[in-house]
Every structure is written in structure tokens, then in C-alpha cells.
Amino acid sequence: MGLFSCRNIGIFWSCIILGVSYFLYTPVPDGFAEPWKLRTVLASFKVVGLLGAISEKLGYDSSLNVTRKLAKLALGSEIFSKNDPELEVKDTLFDGVPVRIYKPVNIKTPAAGLVFYHGGGWVMLSVDTYDIFTSFLAKKANIIVISVEYRLAPEHPFPIPFDDCVTATLHLLQNSEKYGVDPTRVAIGGDSAGGNLAAAVSQRLAIEPESFVSKPKLQLLIYPCLQATDFNLPSYLQNNGMGGALTKRMMIRFWMNYIGLKNVSVDDYYFFNNFHTTSFVKQSEYGAYTNVKLLPANIQNQALKFENRDEDTNYELAAKIEDTILNPYFAPLMAQDLSKAPPAYIMNAEFDVLRDDGLLYGERLRQAGVRVHEHNVRHAFHGFITPIGPSETLRYKLGLKVLDEICQYLKRKL
Ligand SMILES: *[C@@H]1O[C@H](CO)[C@@H](O)[C@H](O)[C@H]1NC(C)=O
Numbered sequence: 001m002g003l004f005s006c007r008n009i010g011i012f013w014s015c016i017i018l019g020v021s022y023f024l025y026t027p028v029p030d031g032f033a034e035p036w037k038l039r040t041v042l043a044s045f046k047v048v049g050l051l052g053a054i055s056e057k058l059g060y061d062s063s064l065n066v067t068r069k070l071a072k073l074a075l076g077s078e079i080f081s082k083n084d085p086e087l088e089v090k091d092t093l094f095d096g097v098p099v100r101i102y103k104p105v106n107i108k109t110p111a112a113g114l115v116f117y118h119g120g121g122w123v124m125l126s127v128d129t130y131d132i133f134t135s136f137l138a139k140k141a142n143i144i145v146i147s148v149e150y151r152l153a154p155e156h157p158f159p160i161p162f163d164d165c166v167t168a169t170l171h172l173l174q175n176s177e178k179y180g181v182d183p184t185r186v187a188i189g190g191d192s193a194g195g196n197l198a199a200a201v202s203q204r205l206a207i208e209p210e211s212f213v214s215k216p217k218l219q220l221l222i223y224p225c226l227q228a229t230d231f232n233l234p235s236y237l238q239n240n241g242m243g244g245a246l247t248k249r250m251m252i253r254f255w256m257n258y259i260g261l262k263n264v265s266v267d268d269y270y271f272f273n274n275f276h277t278t279s280f281v282k283q284s285e286y287g288a289y290t291n292v293k294l295l296p297a298n299i300q301n302q303a304l305k306f307e308n309r310d311e312d313t314n315y316e317l318a319a320k321i322e323d324t325i326l327n328p329y330f331a332p333l334m335a336q337d338l339s340k341a342p343p344a345y346i347m348n349a350e351f352d353v354l355r356d357d358g359l360l361y362g363e364r365l366r367q368a369g370v371r372v373h374e375h376n377v378r379h380a381f382h383g384f385i386t387p388i389g390p391s392e393t394l395r396y397k398l399g400l401k402v403l404d405e406i407c408q409y410l411k412r413k414l
């Protein structure tokens with residue numbers, strides 16, 4: 001019998017199919033909402049990751065650029081809002097920063113507004129890939145949404161993305177009449193890295209003189225990332241690899257790109273173990289801002305123990321990044337005084353490595369006397385609220401439900 005007999009070919013293909021299924025299958029722990037949709041998304045992450053790695057090996061393009069292009073292809077190749085009869089959509093510049101304005105056609109002006117910063121780890125995604133999401137917000141909450149195309153890291157590291165967001169937001173607040181927006185009814189918001197930017201811009205605008213600009217009425221933080229000093233908070237330890245929607249490694253890479261650190265793979269071991277900050281910082285007020293004692297008791301009780309071995313600190317790295325990671329415009333949880341921040345809506349997902357960033361920020365805001373509406377969503381994971389494609393079948397039902405609640409909240413509060 002020859003090597004290429006039917007039987008061998010059958011075995012060959014069975015092995016390939018089994019191998020591919022094994023590669024694509026990600027176990028999702030019990031309790032996750034809509035596990036099969038999540039598995040589909042995670043499988044596509046794996047394919048994108050593999051294509052990126054191959055492309056980088058072949059010297060064709062960086063894995064990040066491949067990821068960006070594939071995300072654009074999957075999510076932003078068609079701008080649905082431009083043909084939406086319920087919306088008037090306009091691309092323009094706010095002091096040089098590109099924005100897209102979504103205005104419901106029947107809205108009475110001056111209307112409430114939301115300045116929105118998209119997620120994507122500061123390194124990818126765009127106004128286009130968020131088009132379905134921002135259209136939905138505008139229509140459902142009946143508000144004018146301004147989606148900001150801030151520049152991305154690592155080509156444009158901190159503070160460039162943050163500065164772009166500040167510039168665009170100030171432009172709206174100072175020229176609100178021109179856009180039909182009531183400056184006293186403006187919220188700023190974002191998800192994930194966009195939630196980081198929304199919290200940071202909220203802090204930045206809080207120091208603007210009252211006479212110069214009217215302050216945002218509300219900050220909307222959807223599973224935000226808010227600190228880069230402690231990568232071993234309970235949520236990082238409990239949820240790393242859980243479902244894999246956002247892993248600790250991915251989050252560390254995002255932060256490193258946002259800092260503008262090159263040589264990413266060389267350094268992430270230090271971040272993994274919190275060897276990227278000194279014991280001086282850990283014992284300072286900055287360390288206190290990530291103290292697990294600020295978290296709800298049930299989380300403190302279940303927290304896995306993480307031991308900090310200070311002798312392994314990378315002092316050179318720590319010195320290089322310290323100013324940045326303690327800067328509250330980079331990591332909003334590092335702010336000393338939060339009392340002037342606007343009221344906050346914070347949504348945290350149960351199975352998210354970032355859950356405790358949001359919980360800590362909520363607690364710190366409350367302690368500073370700021371009103372906080374905290375929405376902790378059980379069974380949810382990072383990214384569950386944003387559409388994962390134009391097709392309805394690939395939407396998470398839980399995400400649509402929570403998004404609807406957010407829209408009702410915005411309607412009530414603005
Ligand atoms: C992505 O591609 C652009 C254009 O070719 C290039 O300027 C940029 O450096 C690339 N970025 C990364 C992270 O590879």
C-alpha cells in the first residue's frame with residue numbers, strides 16, 4: 001500500500017481538521033455569557049494572531065499592523081451610518097483632530113451630547129470600526145455623539161492620544177452652538193482604552209477655569225483600564241486567560257505601547273510580576289491607590305495571593321517609566337485629588353482582568369465625594385458590549401441589553 005492511499009489521506013485530513021479545531025477551540029469556563037459566540041470571536045483572534053506572526057516573520061508587516069488591517073476589514077469596511085435614514089452623519093475636524101458627528105435627524109437642538117473615545121488598547125480600532133456602536137448610542141439615547149479619531153500608539157505614544165481627545169473635547173465645549181449641542185449637557189465616555197481616555201480627560205477638564213468652558217456633566221466609563229502599577233490585582237489573577245477575551249499579556253503590551261516602550265518582548269516579564277515599580281512607589285500613596293482593601297469584601301476574600309519579591313525589581317526600567325505610569329492623565333487611578341471629577345457611570349465585567357481597575361476607581365471617586373453609578377455585570381467579559389461584526393447573529397445579547405441600559409441612563413441624566 002502506497003503512502004498516499006485513500007486511507008492515509010483520510011487520516012491526514014482528520015489530523016489536520018482535529019489540529020485546526022484544537023488550535024481554534026478555547027475552553028470558556030462555566031458562567032460565561034453566550035460561550036459559543038465568545039469562542040467564535042476567540043477563534044478569530046487566534047487566526048489574526050497567527051497571520052500577524054507569520055507576516056512579521058516573513059518581514060511583510062508588523063503583527064500589529066496586520067491586526068489593524070484585519071480589524072478594519074472585518075468591522076469597518078462599510079460605514080453603515082452613512083446610509084442610515086435616522087442619522088445625519090458628518091466627518092469634520094475639531095481643531096485639527098478628525099471626528100465623526102452622529103446627529104439623530106429628529107433631535108431638537110440644542111441637544112445633549114456625548115464625546116466618545118473608542119477602545120482598542122490605544123493601538124488599534126477607529127471611528128470606522130466603532131460606527132455601528134456609536135450610531136446605536138446616538139439613536140437609542142437620542143443624543144448627538146461625537147466620535148474622536150485620536151492618533152494611535154506606538155507611533156504616537158502618550159500624551160498624543162490623550163492630547164487629541166482633550167483638543168477635540170474642548171473644541172466642542174467652546175463651539176457647542178455651532179454643532180447644536182447644549183454645553184451644559186455633555187458627557188464624555190469610552191470603553192476600555194477609551195474609558196481610560198474618558199477618565200483622564202474628565203480630570204484634565206476639571207482644572208479648566210469655569211469661565212472658559214462648561215464642564216462635562218458625566219463621565220461614562222465602560223470597563224476602563226486605569227492603572228499600570230499593579231498587574232496582580234485579584235481580577236488580573238482570577239481572570240487572566242479566563243475565556244481569553246483580554247489577557248494580562250495583551251493588556252501589558254497595550255500599556256507598553258502607550259508608554260512608547262520599544263522592545264516589548266524583552267520587558268514584559270517585569271510587568272507580569274510587578275517588578276517594573278520600586279518598593280518606594282509600592283509603599284507610597286500610589287501603592288495605596290491599588291490597595292485591595294479598597295475592593296469589595298467578597299473580592300478581597302477570594303483574592304489569590306501574589307507575592308512581591310522586591311529584590312527582583314528592574315530599577316532601570318522603573319526609572320525610565322516612573323513619571324509616565326504615575327501620571328494621572330496616563331493612569332487616572334493615580335490622581336491624588338478626584339473631588340472635582342464629574343459624576344461617573346462605571347461599568348465593570350465580572351470576568352475581566354480590568355474589573356478591579358473600575359472597582360477601585362469607583363471607590364476612590366466615592367471617597368472623594370463624587371457621585372458614582374456602578375454597574376457590575378455578572379457573566380460578562382471584556383468586549384462583550386461592542387459589536388463584533390455587522391451581523392446581528394454575532395452580537396452578544398447580554399451586550400445589547402447592557403448597552404440599552406446605558407442609553408436609558410444617558411437619556412435620564414443628560
Ligand atoms: C504600520 O505601518 C505604517 C505604514 O506602513 C508604518 O509607518 C508604521 O510604523 C507601522 N506600525 C507598526 C507598529 O508596525
Ligand SMILES: *[C@@H]1O[C@H](CO)[C@@H](O)[C@H](O)[C@H]1NC(C)=O
Pocket residue numbers: 262263266
Ligand atoms: C532592545 O533589545 C535589544 C536586544 O534585544 C537590546 O540590545 C537593546 O539594548 C534594547 N533596547 C532598549 C532601549 O531596551
